[in-house]
Amino acid sequence: MEQEVSTELASREVAKKARLRRERWMRRLPLLPALIFTILVTQIPFVMNLWYSLTEWKITPPTPRAFTGFDNYATLFTNTFFRSAVWITVVMTVGAVALSVLLGLGIALLLDREFFGRGLVRTLLITPFLIMPVVAGLIWKTQIFHSLYGVLNWLITAVGFQPVEFVGKMPTWSIITVLVWQWTPFMMLIILAGLQSRPTDILEAARVDGASAYTLFRHITLPGLRPYLELGALLGSIYLIQVFDHIDVITGGGPGSTNVPYFVYQRSIGGGWDFGQAAAYSTVVVAASLVIATIGLRLLGGLLPKEEI
Amino acid sequence: MKWNWSGRGSGMWRMTVLLMAFAMILAACGGSDDEGSGTTAASGDTATTAPSTETKTINVAIVGNPQMEDITSLTPELFTAETGIKVEYTVLEEQTLREIVTRDVGASGQQFDVVMIGMYEAPQFGENGWLYNLDKWAVDDAAYNKGDLIDAVVSGLSTDNGYWASPFYAESSFLMYRKDVLDAASLTMPDAPTWDEVASIAREINSPDMAGICLRGKPGWGDLGAAFTTVLNTFGGTWWAANPDGSIGAAQVDQPEFKEALTFYVNLLNDAGETDAANASYNECLSQYQDNKVAMWYDATVAASNLEASDSPVKGLNDYALAPTKVTDASGWLWAWALAIPQNAPDPDTAWQYVAWATGPDYLVQAGENLPGGWAAVPPGTRKSLYANPNYQEAAAAFADKTLAAMEAAPINNPGTTPRPGVPAVQFVGVPEFQDVGTRCTEQFSAAIAGNISIDDALKACQSIASEASQ
Numbered sequence: 001m002e003q004e005v006s007t008e009l010a011s012r013e014v015a016k017k018a019r020l021r022r023e024r025w026m027r028r029l030p031l032l033p034a035l036i037f038t039i040l041v042t043q044i045p046f047v048m049n050l051w052y053s054l055t056e057w058k059i060t061p062p063t064p065r066a067f068t069g070f071d072n073y074a075t076l077f078t079n080t081f082f083r084s085a086v087w088i089t090v091v092m093t094v095g096a097v098a099l100s101v102l103l104g105l106g107i108a109l110l111l112d113r114e115f116f117g118r119g120l121v122r123t124l125l126i127t128p129f130l131i132m133p134v135v136a137g138l139i140w141k142t143q144i145f146h147s148l149y150g151v152l153n154w155l156i157t158a159v160g161f162q163p164v165e166f167v168g169k170m171p172t173w174s175i176i177t178v179l180v181w182q183w184t185p186f187m188m189l190i191i192l193a194g195l196q197s198r199p200t201d202i203l204e205a206a207r208v209d210g211a212s213a214y215t216l217f218r219h220i221t222l223p224g225l226r227p228y229l230e231l232g233a234l235l236g237s238i239y240l241i242q243v244f245d246h247i248d249v250i251t252g253g254g255p256g257s258t259n260v261p262y263f264v265y266q267r268s269i270g271g272g273w274d275f276g277q278a279a280a281y282s283t284v285v286v287a288a289s290l291v292i293a294t295i296g297l298r299l300l301g302g303l304l305p306k307e308e309i
Numbered sequence: 310m311k312w313n314w315s316g317r318g319s320g321m322w323r324m325t326v327l328l329m330a331f332a333m334i335l336a337a338c339g340g341s342d343d344e345g346s347g348t349t350a351a352s353g354d355t356a357t358t359a360p361s362t363e364t365k366t367i368n369v370a371i372v373g374n375p376q377m378e379d380i381t382s383l384t385p386e387l388f389t390a391e392t393g394i395k396v397e398y399t400v401l402e403e404q405t406l407r408e409i410v411t412r413d414v415g416a417s418g419q420q421f422d423v424v425m426i427g428m429y430e431a432p433q434f435g436e437n438g439w440l441y442n443l444d445k446w447a448v449d450d451a452a453y454n455k456g457d458l459i460d461a462v463v464s465g466l467s468t469d470n471g472y473w474a475s476p477f478y479a480e481s482s483f484l485m486y487r488k489d490v491l492d493a494a495s496l497t498m499p500d501a502p503t504w505d506e507v508a509s510i511a512r513e514i515n516s517p518d519m520a521g522i523c524l525r526g527k528p529g530w531g532d533l534g535a536a537f538t539t540v541l542n543t544f545g546g547t548w549w550a551a552n553p554d555g556s557i558g559a560a561q562v563d564q565p566e567f568k569e570a571l572t573f574y575v576n577l578l579n580d581a582g583e584t585d586a587a588n589a590s591y592n593e594c595l596s597q598y599q600d601n602k603v604a605m606w607y608d609a610t611v612a613a614s615n616l617e618a619s620d621s622p623v624k625g626l627n628d629y630a631l632a633p634t635k636v637t638d639a640s641g642w643l644w645a646w647a648l649a650i651p652q653n654a655p656d657p658d659t660a661w662q663y664v665a666w667a668t669g670p671d672y673l674v675q676a677g678e679n680l681p682g683g684w685a686a687v688p689p690g691t692r693k694s695l696y697a698n699p700n701y702q703e704a705a706a707a708f709a710d711k712t713l714a715a716m717e718a719a720p721i722n723n724p725g726t727t728p729r730p731g732v733p734a735v736q737f738v739g740v741p742e743f744q745d746v747g748t749r750c751t752e753q754f755s756a757a758i759a760g761n762i763s764i765d766d767a768l769k770a771c772q773s774i775a776s777e778a779s780q
Contacts, residue, residue, distance in 0.1 A: 059415045060741040062437055081749070081774070147585040148602065168587035168759035251588075252528050254752040255762060255770075269408045271530070271744030 053279035060273050072280035082281065084255065085263040089241060091172060092259055096179035097236040101229060103180065104187025112195045129185040137249030140178045141167060171256035175246050187232045194228030227300060234296030241289055260285050365659050366395040367422040370410060372646055373400045376478050376688040379680055380667060387675050388666050394659055414439045414651045421651060422660040426474055428465045428645045429737050435473030441650040442471030446661045453665045457692045461721045465643050465733045474647035475668040479690030481641040481715035482539060485612060486605040488628040490514055504540065504573065504633040511581040514604050521581030523594035523603040524574065528755040530747025532590040535642055535736035536607065537574055537754065539632060542725040543640035544570035548738050548775060551728040557740055560775035562768055571754060571764055578758050587759035599623055610715050613708035614685055629711040631718060636726060642736035643719035670694050677701065690716055742778035749774050
């Protein structure tokens with residue numbers, strides 16, 4: 001008797017599982033075309049890129065594509081120009097993300113107060129993020145940095161100093177400046193969202209207990225903002241690691257401004273026409289981005305499950 | 310401590326997620342931007358002629374310079390109305406055109422019946438078997454009159470195996486200078502100066518308000534690369550030695566002549582060059598020259614038509630001299646934009662009809678009579694008949710003779726003192742590797758001009774870049 005019951009229970013369990021699985025697939029089915037499409041347009045090119053990275057392939061002069069194994073990857077680590085491009089990528093990404101998060105935090109704290117015209121100020125502050133990178137690069141290069149026609153040098157000469165050739169002398173930091181200008185609003189928006197969701201009761205309680213403004217910020221606001229700061233830094237890093245437009249417009253490459261994406265462009269359609277090598281370089285960039293994204297998502301992981309997204 | 314993310318908190322999360330999505334979309338847009346924007350002024354616009362029925366249609370890719378844009382507006386009434394052949398133009402920015410045409414022609418696409426290519430590409434594409442030999446039609450076409458073309462230009466577009474592209478526009482380089490400034494300093498410029506003479510004049514007239522000379526310093530094989538290579542040639546240097554079979558030999562960047570040329574160039578710019586030299590190319594020098602910020606300028610002959618234009622602030626104040634030399638007899642560069650017919654064009658005979666019209670002697674006359682800019686706006690540098698035309702001589706009196714002299718003097722087949730790969734070519738090396746090597750080396754040289762790295766470091770880096778291409 002008991003055994004019968006248990007076998008019946010077991011078979012019921014199996015039937016239930018099968019039904020659940022069917023239901024799950026029924027729900028997934030309409031999503032399949034989109035999934036397959038996504039795989040077709042993103043993953044297949046990537047697999048082809050992996051294949052190209054194992055070949056020697058130049059289209060001018062036309063030479064047949066030849067399999068060379070890991071030669072392209074081997075030259076990659078001995079190539080000083082690739083190493084310098086990696087270094088520039090690191091400096092640019094870390095510099096621009098850190099500065100824009102800091103600035104974004106400062107501006108968000110200011111914008112968190114009530115004042116007349118706050119909406120207008122917020123809109124104006126967001127604007128740099130909405131400008132096309134190429135346009136932003138051109139404006140900064142010709143109207144701000146330029147040693148004859150730029151506003152900065154007009155100010156510098158007005159107070160009696162020699163004009164500074166910003167882009168020529170400091171290519172890396174000129175580009176970082178423009179990147180910070182463009183990405184600060186993005187960081188500001190994310191951090192502002194965090195600030196405005198601060199539970200007021202805790203702040204009030206702390207204030208009643210006599211906590212100073214600095215203590216409030218240091219021990220309540222900042223720890224609470226942590227996930228927002230991490231999110232901003234993660235998204236910023238993922239996008240800034242592939243900066244191209246600003247470099248192309250402002251310096252057109254060079255020892256202080258060629259990052260890995262720009263180097264890949266130069267090795268391929270930018271004149272090198274060496275698709276095998278370029279494919280190997282871009283595979284490395286993808287791998288690096290994946291590492292950063294994984295680390296970042298793990299950092300954010302503490303927050304995500306709670307929201308059950 | 311952590312907050313309790315309930316109530317308002319989840320709303321905020323939704324906002325954050327929205328922001329993320331927003332950022333993704335922006336990034337996607339940015340990504341597609343990258344494709345087309347080879348350089349600053351990426352204009353991917355397509356100009357098409359008015360539709361007509363039952364006609365042949367050809368697709369033509371051209372570069373977006375003023376003279377090329379003029380021809381798109383003249384085509385319907387001057388060509389389509391006469392022949393019934395409809396022309397669909399794709400107007401592209403220079404670097405984008407280079408990328409698209411190389412991909413299209415090299416990978417056997419069938420996008421274009423006629424493509425505009427430069428003097429750098431024509432011999433290479435021709436030897437690759439990508440183009441029709443235009444002599445198939447040109448030698449028998451009396452109206453086309455191949456003998457009227459300037460010889461150096463034809464040489465630059467031909468190899469032993471064929472005549473690969475028909476020139477639409479051509480230029481050389483020469484020295485432009487402010488005669489009034491030199492007169493005020495009691496200096497005279499010879500008609501065929503040496504670089505030493507030019508450098509000493511530049512240093513003498515250099516002042517805080519007006520630099521002595523404007524030279525290109527912006528990275529790029531067609532920017533700093535072009536101007537510097539003409540200097541390099543005449544200093545007796547070269548990028549590579551040639552192997553016995555004409556292929557790329559050992560890199561010569563570590564040779565004393567190369568160092569002498571680069572040191573001369575960098576020092577001249579530091580002592581008497583324009584402001585922000587490391588970022589200056591044609592456009593920057595043009596605006597500084599017109600702004601009275603520089604007294605001399607070594608660049609393309611086509612610049613003279615800007616300096617002498619009716620709205621130019623320096624009109625009539627200038628004089629012109631041949632490209633300065635050192636140990637060779639002539640050093641001016643030679644460049645042409647020319648029309649070619651790809652091997653995979655479906656109807657090459659119709660394509661030739663178009664090429665023969667657009668680059669023929671009659672078009673120059675038609676353009677002079679019909680263009681709003683008049684005779685001064687005619688594409689220069691290709692045909693002797695244009696320089697013999699009294700209307701053109703009148704409109705371009707200030708520079709026509711000097712331009713023709715520069716074009717004819719350009720040492721297209723033997724630009725330097727030693728054998729080298731990739732001739733015919735003056736301001737570049739006619740090998741596929743030069744685009745890449747020239748651009749990456751000039752990035753180093755530009756950094757040396759800016760003072761960020763030493764000349765020796767720049768040369769060392771460039772030697773290793775150039776050595777990658779040696780065979």
